[in-house]
Amino acid sequence: AQSVTQLDSHVSVSEGTPVLLRCNYSSSYSPSLFWYVQHPNKGLQLLLKYTSAATLVKGINGFEAEFKKSETSFHLTKPSAHMSDAAEYFCVVSDRASGGSYIPTFGRGTSLIVHP
Amino acid sequence: GAGVSQSPSNKVTEKGKDVELRCDPISGHTALYWYRQSLGQGLEFLIYFQGNSAPDKSGLPSDRFSAERTGGSVSTLTIQRTQQEDSAVYLCASSTGLAANTGELFFGEGSRLTVL
Numbered sequence: 001a002q003s004v005t006q007l008d009s010h011v012s013v014s015e016g017t018p019v020l021l022r023c024n025y026s027s028s029y030s031p032s033l034f035w036y037v038q039h040p041n042k043g044l045q046l047l048l049k050y051t052s053a054a055t056l057v058k059g060i061n062g063f064e065a066e067f068k069k070s071e072t073s074f075h076l077t078k079p080s081a082h083m084s085d086a087a088e089y090f091c092v093v094s095d096r097a098s099g100g101s102y103i104p105t106f107g108r109g110t111s112l113i114v115h116p
Numbered sequence: 117g118a119g120v121s122q123s124p125s126n127k128v129t130e131k132g133k134d135v136e137l138r139c140d141p142i143s144g145h146t147a148l149y150w151y152r153q154s155l156g157q158g159l160e161f162l163i164y165f166q167g168n169s170a171p172d173k174s175g176l177p178s179d180r181f182s183a184e185r186t187g188g189s190v191s192t193l194t195i196q197r198t199q200q201e202d203s204a205v206y207l208c209a210s211s212t213g214l215a216a217n218t219g220e221l222f223f224g225e226g227s228r229l230t231v232l
Binding site: 032034036041042043044045046049051090092093094101102103104105106107108109 | 120157158161164166171207209218219221222223
């Protein structure tokens with residue numbers, strides 16, 4: 001069984017300050033982990049993914065995430081927030097379900113608010 | 117088009133009516149997923165197709181929900197006798213077979229269903 005917990009429903013930062021969006025996961029297997037971003041009235045877009053290669057993963061728009069197996073975490077960070085980063089962010093875990101298919105499980109989302 | 121296409125983008129219906137939501141995946145993508153996103157909630161998995169078969173339909177909330185996929189391409193999600201709690205954004209995603217093994221998905225912009 002797999003699950004994902006996003007620890008904050010809302011995160012508010014000032015433009016130019018660091019961003020930290022927290023995610024913890026539970027998986028019976030070696031999981032794949034993702035962050036997706038959803039801008040208002042837009043479809044979800046893949047931000048970055050971890051699939052058992054390097055534990056520090058770099059994504060689009062300056063975001064990165066670090067896979068920490070000992071902490072079962074996959075937190076998303078960015079050194080300096082931009083106004084255009086304001087969106088909903090989803091942490092996703094995917095491992096092999098019964099029957100062999102991969103069914104990604106989404107967290108509840110973290111709303112990132114960026115103040116000027 | 118190059119992306120996942122969903123129609124209608126918005127649907128308002130009366131309680132008790134049937135609705136059909138359509139998804140046209142990216143050409144060549146063998147895997148197709150339906151999710152439901154309710155206000156303030158994460159994405160809830162509904163059903164997964166590999167080709168025309170549905171190895172996992174465990175997320176369908178009741179027997180009022182059904183889905184089919186034909187020609188390994190277009191999928192239709194049908195909700196019979198709609199209820200107010202069915203109001204949500206229904207998201208479709210597709211994936212290549214290889215990407216599906218890691219859970220990487222490409223999403224449409226969704227169909228917003230409102231049941232009055």
